[in-house]
Amino acid sequence: MLEFMEGSHAVAEIVKRCRPQVIAAYPITPQTHIVEDLAQMVANCEIDAEYITVESEFSALSACLGASAAGSRVYSATTSQGLALMFEVCFNAAGMRQPIVMTIANRSLGAPLSIWNDQQDSISLRDSGWLQFYAQDNQETADLHMIAYKVCEDHDVLLPAFVCFDGFILSHTYEPVSLPTQEEVDAYLPAFNPYQRLDAAAPLSFGMYATPEYYTEFRYEIDQALYRAKDAFVRAGREFGEQFGRDYSALVEGYRLEDADTALVAMGSICGTAKDAVDEMRAAGRKVGLLNIRMFRPFPAQEIADALKGVSTVAVLDKNISLGSGGAVGTEVKAALYGSGISVYDYIIALGGRDVRKRDIAAVVDLAEKGEGDMFYGLRTEVL
Amino acid sequence: MTAAELIAFAAFEGGVFSQAFPAFGVERRGAPVQAFVRFSDEKIRLRSQVYEPDYIIVQDPTLIGDVDVFMGMEAGGIAIINTEKPDFDAMVPKGVKVYAIDATTIALEELGVPITNTTLMGAFAAATGEIQLEPLEHALRSRFSGSMADKNVRAAERAYNLVGGAA
Amino acid sequence: MALRIGCVAPPGRALDNKTGAWRVFKPVFDPETCSKCGMCTTVCPEGCVRETEEGTFEPDLDYCKGCGICEEVCPKKSIRMEKEEK
Ligand code: SF4
Ligand code: SF4
Numbered sequence: 001m002l003e004f005m006e007g008s009h010a011v012a013e014i015v016k017r018c019r020p021q022v023i024a025a026y027p028i029t030p031q032t033h034i035v036e037d038l039a040q041m042v043a044n045c046e047i048d049a050e051y052i053t054v055e056s057e058f059s060a061l062s063a064c065l066g067a068s069a070a071g072s073r074v075y076s077a078t079t080s081q082g083l084a085l086m087f088e089v090c091f092n093a094a095g096m097r098q099p100i101v102m103t104i105a106n107r108s109l110g111a112p113l114s115i116w117n118d119q120q121d122s123i124s125l126r127d128s129g130w131l132q133f134y135a136q137d138n139q140e141t142a143d144l145h146m147i148a149y150k151v152c153e154d155h156d157v158l159l160p161a162f163v164c165f166d167g168f169i170l171s172h173t174y175e176p177v178s179l180p181t182q183e184e185v186d187a188y189l190p191a192f193n194p195y196q197r198l199d200a201a202a203p204l205s206f207g208m209y210a211t212p213e214y215y216t217e218f219r220y221e222i223d224q225a226l227y228r229a230k231d232a233f234v235r236a237g238r239e240f241g242e243q244f245g246r247d248y249s250a251l252v253e254g255y256r257l258e259d260a261d262t263a264l265v266a267m268g269s270i271c272g273t274a275k276d277a278v279d280e281m282r283a284a285g286r287k288v289g290l291l292n293i294r295m296f297r298p299f300p301a302q303e304i305a306d307a308l309k310g311v312s313t314v315a316v317l318d319k320n321i322s323l324g325s326g327g328a329v330g331t332e333v334k335a336a337l338y339g340s341g342i343s344v345y346d347y348i349i350a351l352g353g354r355d356v357r358k359r360d361i362a363a364v365v366d367l368a369e370k371g372e373g374d375m376f377y378g379l380r381t382e383v384l
Numbered sequence: 385m386t387a388a389e390l391i392a393f394a395a396f397e398g399g400v401f402s403q404a405f406p407a408f409g410v411e412r413r414g415a416p417v418q419a420f421v422r423f424s425d426e427k428i429r430l431r432s433q434v435y436e437p438d439y440i441i442v443q444d445p446t447l448i449g450d451v452d453v454f455m456g457m458e459a460g461g462i463a464i465i466n467t468e469k470p471d472f473d474a475m476v477p478k479g480v481k482v483y484a485i486d487a488t489t490i491a492l493e494e495l496g497v498p499i500t501n502t503t504l505m506g507a508f509a510a511a512t513g514e515i516q517l518e519p520l521e522h523a524l525r526s527r528f529s530g531s532m533a534d535k536n537v538r539a540a541e542r543a544y545n546l547v548g549g550a551a
Numbered sequence: 552m553a554l555r556i557g558c559v560a561p562p563g564r565a566l567d568n569k570t571g572a573w574r575v576f577k578p579v580f581d582p583e584t585c586s587k588c589g590m591c592t593t594v595c596p597e598g599c600v601r602e603t604e605e606g607t608f609e610p611d612l613d614y615c616k617g618c619g620i621c622e623e624v625c626p627k628k629s630i631r632m633e634k635e636e637k
Contacts, residue, residue, distance in 0.1 A: 004396040006389075097557035137429070158556060169431050173405040174389045176396055196559060205562045218558055272429030357432040 094129025116353020345373020
């Protein structure tokens with residue numbers, strides 16, 4: 001049943017139904033509504049969870065890491081500078097193989113200070129070993145939380161995940177969302193079954209010291225677990241589709257790509273606007289399609305290459321900039337399509353909350369078809 | 385933002401897809417803000433702000449003059465403006481119909497506070513025909529409880545009838 | 552042996568790594584003159600000076616690196632650094 005609600009509230013509601021046992025988070029715009037809602041739910045005894053109030057994001061994720069190692073299902077949420085402060089703990093959580101699920105209400109990073117949306121925060125943690133999912137609307141945001149727990153806790157995977165949804169653009173938008181009931185969530189997501197856990201009677205240390213003889217092999221195993229997460233996601237996404245009718249078994253989602261000459265590639269809420277723009281361009285007789293990257297880590301290079309086989313030009317919309325190198329998604333799409341003969345152009349777009357309209361998407365397609373790309377789109381040269 | 389959310393919610397209750405979002409920025413009561421609403425028979429995918437509105441609601445008339453509240457409006461558009469003295473004709477684009485309503489006074493009389501969201505919602509429903517009275521009341525009753533619900537419904541209905549009479 | 556997921560192990564494994572092998576001088580404690588003040592155990596950078604049942608002190612030579620700080624601080628001159636025969 002569709003209900004009308006704010007994106008952040010949908011997240012809090014679905015997290016509640018995933019039954020986390022420990023929640024630790026530090027409020028930061030635009031993530032605040034999620035943690036306010038969850039704190040209220042804990043206070044009202046709607047969730048049987050420990051809500052640990054902390055003094056920083058570093059502490060929030062550290063508390064989650066300890067609680068997860070102790071065998072609890074845990075949850076956190078953050079964004080931007082908050083995620084930056086978690087940097088060290090993020091690497092530790094992945095290295096200690098703890099299946100923590102954390103919502104990222106995507107926001108740009110300072111300086112200059114900006115509270116508005118882009119995807120610089122989560123993308124900057126791409127090397128940390130966390131899985132990364134990107135939602136295009138609030139329905140997907142809610143669904144991906146359930147899938148994330150299932151994938152992360154799979155003993156073939158045992159890794160943490162970011163569920164990323166665009167700050168403000170999704171977090172503060174009211175729209176219809178269908179939330180499964182508690183019984184339905186329970187049927188999909190069984191109780192957490194830890195692979196190993198802290199126990200005072202049989203003490204363990206997590207994430208110990210590895211000498212040069214072992215460090216490489218530990219890193220190799222984390223990397224392998226990320227690749228196994230692809231299969232786990234496909235399984236969990238298919239199962240989700242069977243139970244709820246919304247299928248997530250594909251790591252990438254193609255839209256009107258069948259006979260496309262030019263394909264846009266994007267992640268997150270910009271895909272909605274891009275789909276409307278694609279429809280308009282199609283109506284005008286242009287063969288344009290869209291590829292939505294649902295999972296950025298592990299990077300679905302093969303799936304992207306397969307989906308874009310027939311196109312001649314690709315325009316990647318990057319809501320981030322790897323300063324001194326180009327957009328992170330564009331760089332990886334180029335690597336995935338290396339040797340295919342497809343022309344790939346990258347566009348840095350929608351940084352720091354700059355709005356993107358259908359006509360901007362069409363303008364990007366025009367540029368790509370003219371062979372102009374690897375650039376900041378829509379630069380206001382008059383202020384430079 | 386509350387007005388936008390309530391209007392989108394009422395439209396959703398009336399059986400269409402809807403979307404409401406703020407012009408992302410400071411969330412402080414009283415700070416000048418914009419919020420946007422879309423209705424559609426199909427699921428709404430578009431995320432950009434609204435640049436060519438069919439309808440506008442101006443909650444604070446002192447904004448008129450400071451900002452071009454009518455920007456992007458075309459003939460056939462409808463504007464609902466909360467004001468005591470409707471004397472801004474010069475700014476209104478050709479073909480845009482303006483409903484001026486003293487929502488602040490209605491809100492003060494019905495709610496006891498100068499919060500005009502629900503009053504303007506009633507005016508919007510009557511002026512545009514996009515929302516029927518029944519889903520509107522349903523939306524208000526699920527957002528407010530007890531006497532606050534009654535008061536808000538009364539404020540909305542008063543504005544609905546006032547504007548409906550003028551339409 | 553397969554690596555254990557998360558680099559997890561029972562605690563105390565750092566003790567397996569005996570760090571005293573590169574010492575040139577070793578401290579020799581004289582319990583007869585020791586005043587049991589505890590300065591030596593407080594300053595030892597390796598944390599390897601232990602209290603004995605009598606309340607005097609002795610170094611754990613598995614980890615002592617021979618730095619001589621204990622000798623330096625001992626107010627009773629009860630510690631003497633001695634060239635170690637290897
Ligand atoms: S010589 Fe240095 S390391 Fe050895 S016991 Fe004395 S203070 Fe400790
Ligand atoms: S510092 Fe000297 S006197 Fe004091 S406890 Fe150690 S050995 Fe004894």
